[in-house]
Amino acid sequence: MPAPIIAAYSPYTEDRAPVALALAAAELSDSEVTAVAVYPWTMTEGFAAPYAFDGETQQLVTSALQRLHEDLGVKTEVVNDLSIPRALHALAREVGAGLIVVGSTGRGRAGRVLAGSTAERLLVGAPCPVLLAPRALEDRRLTTIAVGFVDTPEGHDALAAAHALAAHAGARLRVIAVLHPSGGLDAAMAAGLRPQRAAMLEGRHRQAIETALDQALAALPPGVDVERDLHVDDPAEVLLRISEHVDLLVCGSRGYGPLRSVLLGGVSRRLVDEARCPVLVLPREAGRPLEGLFETDDAVPAS
């Protein structure tokens, strides 16, 4: 059985973007999707029992879930907890979820992602990949997937995961390598470099990235339409610009901190606050982070 997918659903805003995205992902993996609403019926320990639930609010939550179930045919669940991210985290561990899909905060602009407090906490420490849906997502087709490439274990994992996803979706894959204009140095340091020296450093760095990328791509199974670009710019800026033209942006976690957890880094931090498409953040050192969803590579159609 492929690992189940959890979609966080707010019965108040009724933003269906996370559920729609979860269902789109489930089409690729045959996972079961559960739309989860978290509501704090709970009281301080020892006080929960004597008091009845609040009937009116309960009605609101159950009827929102009922509508969702009728329209999208998705399984729904209500969890009691004062903390929404804690409840989602616990549920993900309990069911061994392969993916948690969360929506953006209502403060954000339509069509853009913006991590709210729930997404924010899941993006730090979640035990499985987290997919952040833009607010009021309209088009959930997956024709182009982009992944930022860095030559680190996390970067290679992200590339492999994005590639597997593209294979399952029959989507094109855009692999974006970005070379910071400073050649990886602090901007202040780079400012002191002579132009020729900077150009030479850039040339060497560019070559190193290209070689690493070539090798990484050569190791992946054939059958995916891959397009690769190398930009010299601020990595977050490049990926944000590209997010306007793709249907999904995949990124890895930062390279230090607890293992097998999602942890935002400097670039992914900005992506989850500004991207114009859904953003998938993978946990650290999970080997093949999406393997829970896609069990065997044999299933990859050679399109």
Next chain:
Amino acid sequence: MSTILIGVDDTERSADAIAFGGRLAEATGAHVVVAHAYPYSDLHGRANPAQRNELRERALAIVREHRARLATLPDDRVTIRITADPSPAKALHHLAHAEKAALLVVGSSHTGRAGRVLPGSTGERLTHGAPCAIAVVPTGYRADEPIRRLGVAFNDSEESRAAVSAAAALAGALDAELDVISIVTPETYTTPMLAGIAVQDLRPDIEREVQATLDAAVAALPAGVTAHGVRATGDAEELLTEHSEKLDLLVMGSRGYGPLRAVLVGGLSGRMLREAHCPVLVVPRGIEAPLAALAGATATTTA
């Protein structure tokens, strides 16, 4: 021998971190590592020995200057470390591991308010996933005021019990008084209020329950620690911020979900890291008695 790792750069806020970390080291007999990461990487043909040496010299000058501020600590109690790493957060994270540090101390961002804590980008990243306890020191921290009164936030969760244990150990080592603070928040009684139960009927019940738990926690502290239970009802962030004006250090637990043996700030600790008037120390989750070794070091040095 326990170790306190103090992360420094060439700004004034590092002097705050040194002042606080140095005083804890004096009181506990801990070893101090003063560390600075300079933005250089040998990766991918970026190697540039001349530049590396220049950066290295500058980095050494920075740590030596900060080391000199720890005038009361002899040379065998202090180590200086410089690391070439474009990410200071990553460098400090790895050093905390390598040095088996019990505590990592950083200053506040230059964008913060005087006398208040506010982690900068490095501190922020470390508060998500640091492998040991982390303390963020407010800007303009006064080194000459003694640490007389500690506070610890307590809500009977496993994480807050770890925080109480750490705070009690520190209070013992510093010969300071300890306020164990429990706050009854509106969330704990709003739901039944909506259900038609008058809040005045319920509130005393909850407050009695919280007080009893608090009393038991205070009573269970080691005999040498002078502790007071402080219970308040209202907005937790507001009340704790207000109380922090009277404190010389506020200790908090990590949030209750996510990877173990790592610091993970939650809702309240995250807000206190932006509001408190005194240094804020967050202990990692999944460790029963964090800082026990640090505070225990006193015994070995005074014996």
